[in-house]
Amino acid sequence: MSASHYHICSRNIGKPVEIRTRDGRVHRGIIHRVDNRMVYLRPLPQRNYGGYGYGWGWGWCGFGWGVALGAIVGLALLPWFFW
Numbered sequence: 001m002s003a004s005h006y007h008i009c010s011r012n013i014g015k016p017v018e019i020r021t022r023d024g025r026v027h028r029g030i031i032h033r034v035d036n037r038m039v040y041l042r043p044l045p046q047r048n049y050g051g052y053g054y055g056w057g058w059g060w061c062g063f064g065w066g067v068a069l070g071a072i073v074g075l076a077l078l079p080w081f082f083w
Contacts, residue, residue, distance in 0.1 A: 002069040009034045009069075012077060016044060019067050020074040027067050028078070038066035 009017075009031055019027045019039065029041030042064045 009039045016078040018076045021071040
């Protein structure tokens with residue numbers, strides 16, 4: 001099962017996804033990198049409905065999180081308008 005998740009994630013680097021894991025957690029982010037054990041996600045950009053803000057939005061400076069391929073139960077690609 002994790003081999004198919006690896007191939008799906010590898011083909012969709014740079015796209016927003018929702019990943020559900022065996023413990024019931026839901027992870028949403030943009031696939032940044034995939035290796036033989038983990039899928040690494042960046043946070044989704046924050047919505048900006050106008051007005052003023054500080055900084056560059058969600059502050060991606062090399063930080064993100066990893067999700068183990070073996071823990072993935074479901075993986076769905078998100079359309080850009082969803083987030």
